[in-house]
Amino acid sequence: MRQHAGAMNRTWLVILGILALAGGVLILLAASGTLHAMSPATVAAESPVVTGDLHTVFGPASVTAIVLVAGVLMGSLGLLWILAQIPRRNPADRYRLHQDPASGTTLCDASVLASAVENQINTLPGVVGSSALLRGTAMEPDLTMKVTVTNRADIQHVLHSINTRVIPDLSTALETPLRRTGIQLEVSGRNAIAGTTVDTTGTVIY
Amino acid sequence: MSRHDGKATPLRHRPSRAVPALILGTLLLAAGVALVWAAVARLVTGSWPVYLAGPRDWLTGLTWNDPGVWAVGAAAAVVGVVLLAAALVPGRFNALRLQAPGDGGQIPVAGAQEIVMTRRAVARYAAAHCEYVDGVGSASATASARAVHLNVTTALHETGELRGRVIAVVRERLAGTGLNPVPKVTASVRSKE
Numbered sequence: 001m002r003q004h005a006g007a008m009n010r011t012w013l014v015i016l017g018i019l020a021l022a023g024g025v026l027i028l029l030a031a032s033g034t035l036h037a038m039s040p041a042t043v044a045a046e047s048p049v050v051t052g053d054l055h056t057v058f059g060p061a062s063v064t065a066i067v068l069v070a071g072v073l074m075g076s077l078g079l080l081w082i083l084a085q086i087p088r089r090n091p092a093d094r095y096r097l098h099q100d101p102a103s104g105t106t107l108c109d110a111s112v113l114a115s116a117v118e119n120q121i122n123t124l125p126g127v128v129g130s131s132a133l134l135r136g137t138a139m140e141p142d143l144t145m146k147v148t149v150t151n152r153a154d155i156q157h158v159l160h161s162i163n164t165r166v167i168p169d170l171s172t173a174l175e176t177p178l179r180r181t182g183i184q185l186e187v188s189g190r191n192a193i194a195g196t197t198v199d200t201t202g203t204v205i206y
Numbered sequence: 207m208s209r210h211d212g213k214a215t216p217l218r219h220r221p222s223r224a225v226p227a228l229i230l231g232t233l234l235l236a237a238g239v240a241l242v243w244a245a246v247a248r249l250v251t252g253s254w255p256v257y258l259a260g261p262r263d264w265l266t267g268l269t270w271n272d273p274g275v276w277a278v279g280a281a282a283a284v285v286g287v288v289l290l291a292a293a294l295v296p297g298r299f300n301a302l303r304l305q306a307p308g309d310g311g312q313i314p315v316a317g318a319q320e321i322v323m324t325r326r327a328v329a330r331y332a333a334a335h336c337e338y339v340d341g342v343g344s345a346s347a348t349a350s351a352r353a354v355h356l357n358v359t360t361a362l363h364e365t366g367e368l369r370g371r372v373i374a375v376v377r378e379r380l381a382g383t384g385l386n387p388v389p390k391v392t393a394s395v396r397s398k399e
Binding site: 004014024027032046050067072079085136144152159180183184 | 214216219220221222226230231232233234235236238239240241242243244245246248254266268269270271272275276278279282284286287288290292293294304306307319320321322324326328331333335382383384
């Protein structure tokens, strides 16, 4: 249910991977002299890596400012990238259910509707627990549910009940069809909240 | 910071590559802190920190065909290949798709419906139903996106018949959940004796 930064990670890994690979290959070509053989204008294998005097290059105050800005930029990017790894729920804030604000406004917290959905799912036989999350807008709501069932539950029956009771009820409350629904099923060894099966033991005496 | 603008994303997805991202993010952060530290030290004391003297001297006396340059180039190329592999190797899906019960269009869902069962859930479900089979002492299971493997222990000496029975029961139960496609079921049966 929580959202991860998968696409962003892949993009940046590809960019940094290409840069590192290209840089590495370029250094190896320069070190082997192949680069100089291909283009005489480039560095020879025997020439020094740093041609100028580093004391002079890093002397001006402007270089200090450049280093400072580069450091802040790199540090910020690194920190943002680390923070982006925290999985987020990204729920909808509040649904605006009114048509014309001039005649009054109706706001509904999406978490209230999600709680109602959870409560209804928890009454279904075989369900151990549930978590619901609404995203999107009041006109185009997205419902994502995580439903934990017992390992003996009839999963198709649970899904049928959600599709014929829970989702239509939410759709009726919002007076609009849901744009998208997602159900993630988990299995637990715990007992269901409703319709619990009681294990019995006994001794048969003849 | 909402990366998806409140929109739902697929529940069945491949790994998010959080580990390489965290490592690179930490390295970027460390490099940034080091650069800021050096710049601030230069502003305060008027000279660059002492720890930069070593790399500076090393760079000054370096030629392109030096073994150190070869090592840096090779390391950069290897890191590049590793990063590209981390980004491009798809990885395994976290969940398996389920087919929705046929309701003849009664669900008021305008768009798509996605129903998934996590690999861990499939494994638990398979192991639990395996333990209901007569003759099974204990069972555990592992699930991938396409297959479920059961590890069964039994008190029976002849395990061949039980193995076939366990596979048939678990396959039937997994098909009954609506998993689409039904994962291939394999089993290893070990006799306790």
